[in-house]
Amino acid sequence: MPSADKTALQVGDVTKRFGGLIAVQNLSFALAENEVLGLIGPNGSGKTTMMNLISGALRPTSGEIRLYGDDIAGVGASRIANKGIARTFQLVRMLPGLTVLENVSAGGVFGHTRRWGKELDDYAQALLQRVGLPNAGDVAVTALTYIDQKRVELARALASDPKVLLLDEWLAGLNPTELKTGIALIEQLRVEGRTIVIVEHVMHAIRSLCDRCIVMSSGVKIAEGTPREVLADAEVIRAYLGDADA
Amino acid sequence: MRQPLAQSLGAAVQLSGRETRSLAIAALIFVAVALVPLISSGYLLSIATSILFYTALATSWTLFSGPTNYISLATAAFFGIGMYVVAWGIELMPYPLLILLAALAGAALAVVVGLATLRVSGVYFVIFSLGLAELVRQIMTWLQHVLGTLSGLYVLIDRTEEEYYWQLLALTAVIFLIGWWIGRSRLGFALRIIGNDEVVAVHSGINTARAKVILFVISSTFAAVTGALAAPRWSYVEPTVAFSPFLSFQVVIMALLGGVHRLWGPLLGVIPFTLLWELISANFPAQTTLLLGATFLLIVYLIPNGVVGLLEDALRQRRRLLQSAGGLLARGGGASGPVKSLLARWRSRNA
Numbered sequence: 001m002p003s004a005d006k007t008a009l010q011v012g013d014v015t016k017r018f019g020g021l022i023a024v025q026n027l028s029f030a031l032a033e034n035e036v037l038g039l040i041g042p043n044g045s046g047k048t049t050m051m052n053l054i055s056g057a058l059r060p061t062s063g064e065i066r067l068y069g070d071d072i073a074g075v076g077a078s079r080i081a082n083k084g085i086a087r088t089f090q091l092v093r094m095l096p097g098l099t100v101l102e103n104v105s106a107g108g109v110f111g112h113t114r115r116w117g118k119e120l121d122d123y124a125q126a127l128l129q130r131v132g133l134p135n136a137g138d139v140a141v142t143a144l145t146y147i148d149q150k151r152v153e154l155a156r157a158l159a160s161d162p163k164v165l166l167l168d169e170w171l172a173g174l175n176p177t178e179l180k181t182g183i184a185l186i187e188q189l190r191v192e193g194r195t196i197v198i199v200e201h202v203m204h205a206i207r208s209l210c211d212r213c214i215v216m217s218s219g220v221k222i223a224e225g226t227p228r229e230v231l232a233d234a235e236v237i238r239a240y241l242g243d244a245d246a
Numbered sequence: 247m248r249q250p251l252a253q254s255l256g257a258a259v260q261l262s263g264r265e266t267r268s269l270a271i272a273a274l275i276f277v278a279v280a281l282v283p284l285i286s287s288g289y290l291l292s293i294a295t296s297i298l299f300y301t302a303l304a305t306s307w308t309l310f311s312g313p314t315n316y317i318s319l320a321t322a323a324f325f326g327i328g329m330y331v332v333a334w335g336i337e338l339m340p341y342p343l344l345i346l347l348a349a350l351a352g353a354a355l356a357v358v359v360g361l362a363t364l365r366v367s368g369v370y371f372v373i374f375s376l377g378l379a380e381l382v383r384q385i386m387t388w389l390q391h392v393l394g395t396l397s398g399l400y401v402l403i404d405r406t407e408e409e410y411y412w413q414l415l416a417l418t419a420v421i422f423l424i425g426w427w428i429g430r431s432r433l434g435f436a437l438r439i440i441g442n443d444e445v446v447a448v449h450s451g452i453n454t455a456r457a458k459v460i461l462f463v464i465s466s467t468f469a470a471v472t473g474a475l476a477a478p479r480w481s482y483v484e485p486t487v488a489f490s491p492f493l494s495f496q497v498v499i500m501a502l503l504g505g506v507h508r509l510w511g512p513l514l515g516v517i518p519f520t521l522l523w524e525l526i527s528a529n530f531p532a533q534t535t536l537l538l539g540a541t542f543l544l545i546v547y548l549i550p551n552g553v554v555g556l557l558e559d560a561l562r563q564r565r566r567l568l569q570s571a572g573g574l575l576a577r578g579g580g581a582s583g584p585v586k587s588l589l590a591r592w593r594s595r596n597a
Contacts, residue, residue, distance in 0.1 A: 055449060056449075057445075057448075057449070077449055078447075078448045078449075078452055078454065079453075081448070081451035082451045086449070087449055089445075093446050094443075095438075095442035095443055096442060097438065097442050097507075098438065098439070098442060102435075105435075106435070106446065106447075109432055110432070110436060110450055110451035110452045110453075111450055111451035112451070116432060160450070
């Protein structure tokens with residue numbers, strides 16, 4: 001299939017069941033290289049499940065997920081990380097016994113691109129600079145504020161130079177000032193040409209950051225398009241707000 | 247052009263100045279400890295031997311359990327296997343070969359056990375490891391019964407106390423070197439990440455099962471070699487002694503007493519523990535277990551972070567006091583620094 005853009009991630013007909021509950025149902029979408037894709041929808045619509053399927057935390061019940069043509073559905077999470085998918089977590093996850101610099105380095109030793117020794121230290125330090133923590137390398141992560149922990153987590157995800165970056169509600173829980181900083185950071189990544197999937201509830205972030213959006217509700221895709229298009233879609237509004245006559 | 251060996255080795259491992267210094271100090275200590283049998287025999291040598299014996303076991307235990315926080319009570323299983331390889335083979339093969347076989351047997355058992363159990367974590371792993379030692383003991387008892395031997399086996403070789411001491415010292419040195427090497431390797435870093443958050447480890451690309459099994463095998467192999475070295479000293483080997491759960495507990499307690507986040511931590515637990523044990527068993531032979539139990543309780547209450555924790559707290563406290571004193575001078579006022587650190591000290595003591 002000739003196309004102008006290279007497809008980075010191809011999700012084909014993916015279903016995930018938890019017993020009787022269908023969290024994701026026959027979902028298909030494609031993510032082009034250098035594209036920022038938003039995955040939105042009300043709570044419980046299956047967004048985080050989808051992220052977990054892509055990153056290998058969960059195995060799909062059926063369907064295929066291809067990273068540059070390589071089927072990664074059902075492959076273990078560590079192998080998927082090796083192949084080039086990095087992620088952040090809905091609730092920030094720090095390594096409390098390690099310094100900030102080590103927290104960042106942790107992402108760059110065993111993942112897609114591997115570094116070690118001085119090269120790793122320099123790279124991790126440069127990433128800290130990038131996310132706005134140039135002097136925090138030796139600090140204990142427990143001493144950081146919430147936004148700074150989020151920065152560290154982002155730097156850790158970037159440390160392996162991933163082909164695809166998954167940001168699971170990375171902006172959640174930030175205050176308005178922090179939110180601005182956070183959006184600016186992701187905007188930078190976008191400008192750099194990173195390939196990113198964002199799960200987010202902050203709508204103005206979606207509007208300014210995403211090239212395209214997938215809207216999920218109850219495990220199925222109900223809309224796809226530019227943020228402006230999907231947010232005007234009648235079905236999307238109904239999914240978020242309920243029926244007009246409700 | 248061929249580089250001089252030392253230079254190329256140095257380039258291969260890239261030692262920093264500080265590391266070279268610590269290595270030099272370690273080498274000096276090693277030499278000093280190696281001289282102990284020359285200046286003394288009898289009681290002092292036997293205490294030093296005990297200390298080395300437990301240092302080997304507690305340090306190798308910590309190689310795995312320190313970074314991963316998986317508390318293993320299976321030391322006795324591997325120790326006993328090592329002992330039994332020697333006991334069974336001593337009539338057939340030379341002793342050094344048996345030590346090697348003991349290492350292989352311990353490693354093989356650790357691979358099987360590791361693959362089967364390291365997917366379970368927390369308390370399940372603890373219970374499993376305890377059960378494992380018991381299981382191996384029962385199998386050995388049964389095997390002896392089937393083979394029609396006595397309830398125990400004799401291990402009689404010609405070896406002096408001094409030789410045993412030096413063998414243990416060499417083993418301990420190897421354990422420390424391997425531990426030091428792991429600590430600065432990717433494997434060691436992976437283990438620390440796993441111990442902090444296994445989910446992050448997996449998503450950072452670490453094959454957690456493989457990393458844990460490798461470390462478990464290294465740690466268990468050393469326990470088996472310790473058993474192989476100890477067999478002739480005990481001269482009569484039977485399952486209840488070789489696979490004694492008491493040994494597993496002792497090792498864990500000593501390691502925790504010292505501190506498991508530093509390579510030399512367990513050593514700081516082994517020394518006071520061994521001396522205390524000597525004291526108790528010499529003066530109160532009938533009440534050893536009781537007094538030991540009471541001591542454990544006191545340790546857990548008073549120094550939960552081990553001797554290393556105490557030392558590091560003290561160092562940090564001192565640094566903070568110096569810093570705040572310096573800050574006081576610089577700012578010319580404000581008593582908050584020293585007061586705060588005193589408060590922190592008081593709090594950490596009462597925590």
